[in-house]
Amino acid sequence: QKEVEQNSGPLSVPEGAIASLNCTYSDRVSQSFFWYRQYSGKSPELIMSIYSNGDKEDGRFTAQLNKASQYVSLLIRDSQPSDSATYLCAVFKGGYQKVTFGTGTKLQVIP
Amino acid sequence: KAGVTQTPRYLIKTRGQQVTLSCSPISGHRSVSWYQQTPGQGLQFLFEYFSETQRNKGNFPGRFSGRQFSNSRSEMNVSTLELGDSALYLCASSLVWDPGHSGANVLTFGAGSRLTVL
Numbered sequence: 001q002k003e004v005e006q007n008s009g010p011l012s013v014p015e016g017a018i019a020s021l022n023c024t025y026s027d028r029v030s031q032s033f034f035w036y037r038q039y040s041g042k043s044p045e046l047i048m049s050i051y052s053n054g055d056k057e058d059g060r061f062t063a064q065l066n067k068a069s070q071y072v073s074l075l076i077r078d079s080q081p082s083d084s085a086t087y088l089c090a091v092f093k094g095g096y097q098k099v100t101f102g103t104g105t106k107l108q109v110i111p
Numbered sequence: 112k113a114g115v116t117q118t119p120r121y122l123i124k125t126r127g128q129q130v131t132l133s134c135s136p137i138s139g140h141r142s143v144s145w146y147q148q149t150p151g152q153g154l155q156f157l158f159e160y161f162s163e164t165q166r167n168k169g170n171f172p173g174r175f176s177g178r179q180f181s182n183s184r185s186e187m188n189v190s191t192l193e194l195g196d197s198a199l200y201l202c203a204s205s206l207v208w209d210p211g212h213s214g215a216n217v218l219t220f221g222a223g224s225r226l227t228v229l
Contacts, residue, residue, distance in 0.1 A: 032216065043201055043220040044154075088154065092216050096166045098144070099218055103153035 001026050004091050006102035014110050019076040021105050023089030026070070032092040033065055035074045038104065039085045048074060079109045113138065115221035117202050123227045129190040132224045136183050136204030143185040144218060145177060148199040157200075160185055192228045199223045 005024050013019045021035075032051050036044035048063040050056045050072070056063045062075040072091075076083055086104040116135040124130050136143050145157040156169035160179035177187040183204075189196055203218035 034217070043223050044218075045220070046217060049217060090218075098156040098159060098167050098169065099216060100156065101146075101154035 002102075003027060003100045004089055004102035006087075006089050006105045008103060009106040010108050011105055012108045012110055013079050015079060015081060017079050019079045019083065019107055019109070021074040021076075021087050021089075021107065023072045023074075023102055024070055025072070025089075025091045027091075027093055028067070028070065029093050030067075030070075030091045031094040033063070033072045034090040034092070034099070035061075035063060035072075036088040036090060036101075037085045038088060044088055076107075079107075081109045081111050083107060084109045115202055115204050115219055117200075117221035117224050119224060120222060121225050121227075123229060124192050125229050126192055126194060128192050129188060130192060130226060131186055131188045132200055132202075132226075134185045134187075134202030134204075134221060136185070136202075137219055140204035140206055140219075141183055142205045142216070143179055143183065144203045144205070145185070145187050146201045146203065147171075148201055148223075149197075154201070157187065189226075194228050197226060197228045199225050 003026050035048040037047050038044040050063040050065045053065050053067050060077045064073045086106045088104045089102040090099050092099045118133045142161045144159040146154045148154050158177050159167040163179045174190045179185045201220050201223045203220045205216050205218050
């Protein structure tokens with residue numbers, strides 16, 4: 001079982017719709033959770049971090065964390081073509097542990 | 112504020128050669144992590160350095176090594192290159208790697224060094 005799992009996609013949504021990206025993780029001791037966006041040919045950039053159960057909103061982005069179900073999600077409202085990218089879920093267990101990444105979900109926003 | 116700087120950006124090597132990649136973290140960041148990214152495997156953790164000490168190491172062969180200098184700059188070296196080492200090598204720095212600051216391990220990535228092994 002992979003430590004962090006994501007559906008590779010592609011996930012296609014029409015412009016203006018809500019894109020929903022999901023991620024599950026295997027280790028219950030995980031403490032911090034991140035969503036990174038990576039455009040083709042570029043390096044990952046952080047878009048959201050979440051540390052406690054519930055929702056965290058930042059502009060058009062909402063991260064959701066459910067530690068009991070070991071599930072993290074990212075919602076993108078009013079999706080734009082510029083949101084087309086690969087979204088990487090990352091998990092940190094704390095201490096001296098590494099940050100582990102999922103393989104990413106490719107999102108395509110269709111104009 | 113300058114970001115994470117990686118050099119070189121692109122390089123082509125042949126099998127059996129070795130390569131050294133460099134990473135300068137954001138000023139004040141003491142932790143530097145290295146990742147290998149390939150289309151099939153995604154981001155794979157190589158190692159992490161904090162205050163010149165390797166604190167964590169991924170599941171890579173001994174041909175992959177690294178170090179960190181007193182100014183927090185880091186280098187990684189790959190010896191006896193194989194075709195499968197072709198990848199994007201990403202360096203990321205973070206403000207602090209401290210057991211008491213779980214939220215502080217937010218990684219900022221450099222642009223990467225794209226290595227092609229022929």
